[in-house]
Amino acid sequence: MTEVSHPIARSIYHLPLDLIDWDGGLRPLDPVWVEALAAMMKRDGQRRPIEVHPTRNGRFKAMAGRHRGAAAALLGWTTIDADVLDLDALDRRATEVSENLHKLGLSPLDRAAFVAEQVSIEKARAGVSEDVSAQSVAATARWADRIGNEADDASRIVRLAFGFADATAEKVGLSRASIYRDLELHRGLMPDVVEAIRALPVASNASQLRALARLPEREQREVAALVVDGTAKGVTEAVAMMRQRPVKSPEQKAVSAIRGNWARLSERELKALIRDLPMPRGVVLVIDGETIGGEA
Helix, strand or coil: CCCCCCCCCCCCEEEEHHHEECCCCCCCCCHHHHHHHHHHHHHHCCCCCEEEEECCCCCEEEEECHHHHHHHHHCCCCEEEEEECCCCHHHHHHHHHHHHHCCCCCCHHHHHHHHHHHHHHHHHHCCCCCCCCHHHHHHHHHHHHHHCCCCCCHHHHHHHHHCCCHHHHHHCCCCHHHHHHHHHHHHHCCHHHHHHHCCCHHHHCHHHHHHHHCCCHHHHHHHHHHHHCCCCCCHHHHHHHHHCCCCCCHHHHHHHHHHHHHCCCCHHHHHHHHHHCCCCCCCEEEECCEEEECCC
16 A cells, blocks of 8 residues: 555554444435445445434434435444544534535435535524524624525525625536526425425426416416326326316305305295395295295
8 A cells, every 4th residue: 555654644453333323414316326325336346424413321323314214224324434523413413414415316306405404504593593692693794794684696606605706606506597496495395295296206306396386376386296106297187187177157156155045044044045036037935934935
């Protein structure tokens, strides 16, 4: 092995897998990717260490590398190479975002979640919180002065976080337009709708996902149901099916309203109403021996 006479930056540890807590994470584990990683790690070994944070009683919390950890477990390994980083809560959140945000092939749903998390982290670093203390109010005002409206200028938040110039942000897919679309997608989609469609092909189509996110909650769930059960191939087709359902005419709506209110009336109120109604020609009604209508 070639001798390297330079300072060592930090040590990589062989940590037992059973001392690492893997729960949480913005990106759900992809079993297909876990199997692919396992095949590569079996052939080549572990090329990149995972990143963990020390917790209590000698245990560790995974911050980056959950798929590599799952692949190691699949291979039956008992230890894994890990970089142990003692970071504060915000930096731990930022580590996961940095690890994943710029990966090729990241799904639109996962990318949107990471972008939204980066925005949240940068707001927290600026001191913006949900409380109404004087300090938070002042920080919120400073944030507004520095960043502007979050929805309109979301790209600035991420560019400031990474120190990107406009041209760099454009090349790596973090332009103003792309960040805006990511936030729109993340905030617009209902969590239960995301879980319902995550494993379907439509989850890889950003334009269809954005169309779904712009729908009201009830319609999102109806469209998702049509896609999940195979009635529709995608969001566009499902929306078309939903919108093509027969629409009641004004006359049908009026009849439905009458029927609905009719059942709420008492017998006395019904009789009084019928006596007051103009009867069509040829229609004869008898109420308590009284004949109503019947004009020729």
